[in-house]
Amino acid sequence: MTLIDLTVPRLQRGRLSELPVAIIGAGPVGLAAAANLVERGIDFVVYESGDEIAASIRQWGHTRLFSPWDLVIDPASRRLLDAEGWQAPASRRLPTGTELVTEYLEPLAAIDAIASRIRTGVRVEAVTRLGMDRTRTARRASTPFLLRARTADGIEEFTAGAVIDTSGTYSQPNSLGSSGLDPLGLAEVADRVSHALPDVLGRERDRFAGRHTTVVGAGHSAANTILALAELARQAPGTRITWLIRNAGAVRVTTSENDGLAARASIGRRVDALVDAGLVEVVDRFEIVRLGRTDGGVRIHGARRGELVEHDTDVVVSATGFRPDLAMLREIRVELDEIVEAPKRLAPLIDPNVHTCGTVEPHGFAELTHPEPGFFLAGMKSYGRAPTFLLATGYEQVRSITAWLAGDVAAASNVELVLPATGACSTSLAPDGSAPGGSSCGEPVGGPAAKGCCS
Structure with a gap:
């Protein structure tokens, strides 16, 4: 030094x-x-x-x-x-x-x-x-x-x-790609990828209502968006939520009862409840490699547990920090x-x-x-x-x-x-x-x- x-x-x-x-x-x-x-x-x-x-x-x-x-x-x-x-x-x-x-x-x-x-x-x-x-x-x-x-x-x-x-x-958001680089094909689907913390219940409601949104990220920005999407799903039938994370679990969100920031712990509990109720689909251990355009949205190509997999969605929210x-x-x-x-x-x-x-x-x-x-x-x-x-x-x-x-x-x-x-x-x-x-x-x-x- x-x-x-x-x-x-x-x-x-x-x-x-x-x-x-x-x-x-x-x-x-x-x-x-x-x-x-x-x-x-x-x-x-x-x-x-x-x-x-x-x-x-x-x-x-x-x-x-x-x-x-x-x-x-x-x-x-x-x-x-x-x-x-x-x-x-x-x-x-x-x-x-x-x-x-x-x-x-x-x-x-x-x-x-x-x-x-x-x-x-x-x-x-x-x-x-x-x-x-x-x-x-x-x-x-x-x-x-x-x-x-x-x-x-x-x-x-x-x-x-x-x-x-x-x-x-x-x-300067972090990349969607697990490598730290933008995944291949991002430019082709940029109009279908949202920034972190979109105004799901306000000015950007029409982008998400009645559609399938995949939230990428394991932190509190991702959790915030998931909770807002869950409220939107109660208001707009057909709204679906997938939570895609790279690790085995979202440890920064699923916090313990001893968390000094109780409101932060509350977020974890609320998201867990949505997952347990089947209102949010969790896809863990997913590493994004490439993005492709479909007629209605985005196809995410990745690796999961050593196998190549694909995930289709309408909108992607990049909440990767x-x-x-x-x-x-x-x-x-x-x-x-x-x-x-x-x-x-x-x-x-x-x-x-x-x-x-x-x-x-x-x-x-x-x-x-x-x-x-x-x-x-x-x-x-x-x-x-x-x-x-x-x-x-x-x-x-x-x-x-x-x-x-x-x-x-x-x-x-x-x-x-x-x-x-x-x-x-x-x-x-x-x-x-x-x-x-x-x-x-x-x-x-x-x-x-x-x-x-x-x-």
């Missing part, structure tokens, strides 16, 4: 201090970074690829989070909002993605000190150093960053004194774990084989530092392929990073984070999404499963 000097903030050195900090992504963590920089008096620019802030969240806005409002509001952002006379939502209520945007992120982004520094419709495609590729070392730490981005006017370039990449992973876009970082020096693709120092703390959302240790700038001085991954992207991320964790990440950039090494090093305690979650909510009994996580009664605390 490369030895890195963690004691001297690079932003305070020379011409870098005259340049803004570039924040990539205007989601919850990116805007939290902006709020912390406002409090620190450090200039910044937020580059958002979508036409509006929080573009990714808007795509799954119909889904309710497990985390209540008091865990999804960044402290620095709350202070700025309170100064504007903002009324915070009820602390124990669980927001949907849309509510998170409209009731919190949009008011935050509208604050003058932040609104004036947001550029939407700017997709950063590469980060490097001005005038040098990743192989050049001399004067590297004092050289500005260069961001190349695609905008409505073409290709533009921007310079920055530091970079906080909070661009997330939602736009997400991965970070690392191509844009090709010319800077990042040090990533070889398995989960998270920063090397962070990876052991978030290994999904060991940790759940609530057992990740607090961490800050030190665990997120790379051999590229002044560059940080934060938020969901910092977790690579690990699905254990909490918004509260991302907020503490950027608080620590911005403190370090401001030269406050003591504050940056004093990393504290209180996550939901094991056993503190409730299994039910009131119809308005409020969490009874002081619980920290939950899901709406009778509705589709929520997006988890790992949001």
Whole structure:
């Protein structure tokens, strides 16, 4: 592992201090970074690829989070909002993605000190150093960053004194193929393959009602979709559901009674009940090799228990998880774990084989530092392929990073984070999404499963 000097903030050195900090992504963590920089008096620019802030969240806005409002509001952002006379939502209520945007992120982004520094419709495609590729070392730490981005006017370039990449992973789904590569034939059936967390009961209802849907994936995004499809099946006769998984069982969904996130355990129980009732067909140990088009849908070619098999369906939902876009970082020096693709120092703390959302240790700038001085991954992207991320964790990440950039090494090093305690979650909510009994996580009664605390 490369030895890195963690004691001297690079932003305070020379011409870098005259340049803004570039924040990539205007989601919850990116805007939290902006709020912390406002409090620190450090200039910044937020580059958002979508036409509006929080573009990714808007795509799954119909889904309710497990985390209540008091865990999804960044402290620095709350202070700025309170100064504007903002009324915070009820602390124990669980927001949907849309509510998170409209009731919190949009008011935050509208604050003058932040609104004036947001550029939407700017997709950063590469980060490097001005005038040098990743192989050049001399004067590297004092050289500005260069961001190349695609905008409505073409290709533009921007310079920055530091970079906080909070661009997330939602736009980079994992492959349907068991090899990690897109299966052969995917392009031919792309119009019949859905993204994760489709709005089955809302704007995309017609795509699924009365049809056979095969959900691919063994995590909570898959389970959420299965529960929504089951509700649709009750409303629209002829709606069929197949759950296709690569392993012998969906261990991340079928959780024990001792699961600290009781709402997550509730999802497993509800899906199990659907399977036991014959409402969901499970096809396990299925490795997708190739996709083909039929007159009415998709033919999935795969291997199961050593034999070649075929599975026909009308629609495929790809709920196989997400991965970070690392191509844009090709010319800077990042040090990533070889398995989960998270920063090397962070990876052991978030290994999904060991940790759940609530057992990740607090961490800050030190665990997120790379051999590229002044560059940080934060938020969901910092977790690579690990699905254990909490918004509260991302907020503490950027608080620590911005403190370090401001030269406050003591504050940056004093990393504290209180996550939901094991056993503190409730299994039910009131119809308005409020969490009874002081619980920290939950899901709406009778509705589709929520997006988890790992949001």
